[in-house]
Amino acid sequence: MNPDHPKIVLLYQSLLGIYGDHGNAVVLLKRLQWRGFDAELVTVEPGQPVPTDGAVYLLGGGEDTAQITAVKELRADGGLFTALDSGAVLLAVCAGYQICGRTFTIGTRDEVIEGLGLIDAQTRRGPQRAVGEVLHHWTRPDGTTSLITGFENHGGWTTLGSDATPLATVELGWGNGDRRHEGAVQGRVVATYPHGPVLARNPDLADHLLSTALDRPLEPLDRPEIEALRRRRIDAVRAGRP
Template structure:
């Protein structure tokens, strides 16, 4: 554990899942945003990594994981299965999590590649994904009931279908989203936020970042006392991203 700086409201332990193999299109930036916004809110971030073969750390308050190519999913699949029960217990207990693209798929039931191989998921999310020859790529705008408009960039050939056990993150206003048919993007279950959106996601979507932070803090300390984050760059990035063509 890191020492508490003077004036800190407390330490929040943020765990990155598989950053060595599941870190594509800038997804590591999501952890950096959480780290900085925790500081702005007056809390001390402790940023941890978990890769294949590591000891899984105890006392984790918030989990974030990124996307990867099919090859990256193959590298982590056995280790993820071994850690599946721990991650599922954390999710069921309400630990806030953000999982993007490849880890979104593997938090579901399975990912069946376009060649027919099946990579099993860990079943936290009631979703299943099928690889296709169609690539869904471009800028995305999603209307969500919790976070307002969520902006990002998708690039995936796996198409994900939601089961009754999860809700969509939101409805696509621009772009494709989970699949080419139903107009939904991402998934929500307990305090898990799952999405295909890279960019990375959190720099342009501080409302999502603050949901994860607030939830982690309330679970650990009972109440969340917000600070005064500097959202000027996030606002400019959102305005620019909203203007970009598909």
């Protein structure tokens, strides 16, 4: 990875892009450019080689068949694994989160599919679908806290193993399915269920991914309009408004 020319790599938009999660890539790109980085957004589709020199990689939401195809393609290509071993960061959202685990299920027969194994987690179909606005408490690596807001829509419930830790604790919503914990962190992989896209609603999380990938602190951005919109969204979620 070239820290002076960081690449944001959006993976398989045609498969895992039905909830607008491509917006996460745009957020990361803009937050780098606002700070003066010569950043680049690279979109990779199935059949195209995954570059190994990216800074942050992104997987989004999709349906059952798309999940299976994505796993097969990513495993056969191998580029994502190489990039993570080299210090890149991966943000995986919803279906992207599920396929990063050890196993997940699809269809009404709950067929068990082997995942990418990047997270010590297993996903099974829950007794009901988790749908609605969410609010979670994220503790940053430095011990400070921030709120994560978004919209969840998933039928899979995820259980973490001992090698993964939850990303956040739940104030409102289902989270991983237990209404207690949400998402997962393992190594340089961050996984979460909320759409929104989640990084547009949560700039602190976006900057955390970037600073981790670049291995350096980032200068704060003075964007009061973003903070004002975020505050209104949080207030609306707590008030029960759509």
